[in-house]
Amino acid sequence: TIRDAWAPDGADGFVYSVDWDGKPIVRERVRWPIVEAMGTAYALYTLTGDSQYEAWYQKWWDYCITYLMDYETGSW
Numbered sequence: 001t002i003r004d005a006w007a008p009d010g011a012d013g014f015v016y017s018v019d020w021d022g023k024p025i026v027r028e029r030v031r032w033p034i035v036e037a038m039g040t041a042y043a044l045y046t047l048t049g050d051s052q053y054e055a056w057y058q059k060w061w062d063y064c065i066t067y068l069m070d071y072e073t074g075s076w
Helices: 031-048 051-068
Strands: 015-018 024-029
Touching: 031 051
Parallel strands: none
Antiparallel strands: 015 024
């Protein structure tokens, strides 16, 4: 769940994996989980109009442009 994976240790970002109890196993933040989460949040917002999904999308996009995008090489 978002509650388990987003900032479970107090630092923003999705941890790589959590155990069945929602505790982080691998705390490394990698790019693909947040990209998939953004796609899902955007799709849910488009389908439902629920502003919570739009807010999550924006929060994660802001995180990506701040911490993940490499503006020198054009990647992330």
